[in-house]
Amino acid sequence: MTKRAVVLLSGGLDSTTCLAMAKAAGFEPVCLGIAYGQRHSVELERARKVAQVMGVTDVRVVTVDLRQIGGSALTADIPVPKDRSDGEMSHEIPVTYVPARNALFLSMALGLAEVVGATDIYIGVNAVDYSGYPDCRPEFIRSFESMANLATKAGVEGARFTVHAPLSGLTKAQIIQEGVRLGVDYGLTHSCYDPDTKGRACGRCDSCLLRKKGFEEAGVPDPTPYTDGV
Secondary structure, three states, X not given: OOXXXXXXXXXXXXXXXXXXXXXXXXXXXXXXXXXXXXXXXXXXXXXXXXXXXXXXOEEEEEEOOHHHOOOOOOOOOOOOOEOOOHHHHXXXXXXXXXXXXXXXXXXXXXXHHHHHOOOEEEOOOOOOOOOOOHHHOXXXXXXXXXXXXXXXXXXXXXXXXXXXXXXOOOOHHHHHHHHHHOOOOHHHOOOOOOOOOOOOEOOOEHHHHHHHHHHHHHOOOOOOOEOOOO
């Protein structure tokens, strides 16, 4: 019998690749998107399209308004940094960091996993080409996994939850190459933190710059519609 896995799906490049990897590993995905008041909410539209194209029949979207907490350029009236160098991106935790976001997302995924009878959770965090977010690190993922097995009815009754972060040690180029191998259509995905009203990527935020660099280093054409046409 096919095992189910909960896949956190934002509609971005990484989470879409993660979904493809979960399917390739033989899991039946249950996709979970989070509407958290992010300024780039267009990503949720892309997530639904990605899931549809990839044949996922169970897609859930949970709403939690992190604008009430704020503290991030993605959830508050704080400018999104643009045109930063690689050195600047790796120097400090940027204002696009959303406080405790991945802890919250994984907690929701854990609750859903327990309800649907899944013991596997996939999250597309990356610890190589990323913007310095502390909740993307492998040590955080392993700590959450330990907590998951202590904090749930299923865990107490003998289930063993596994949090998969298969992109953790890959560069953005390697992620793209793996996705291409698995047939991912990256033209469906969205990564930009500050898109225009038409949903086009700005091409200048950290996420856009890392995405551009990844496609270039992977030797794969970038299908992203940018506002500058580049």
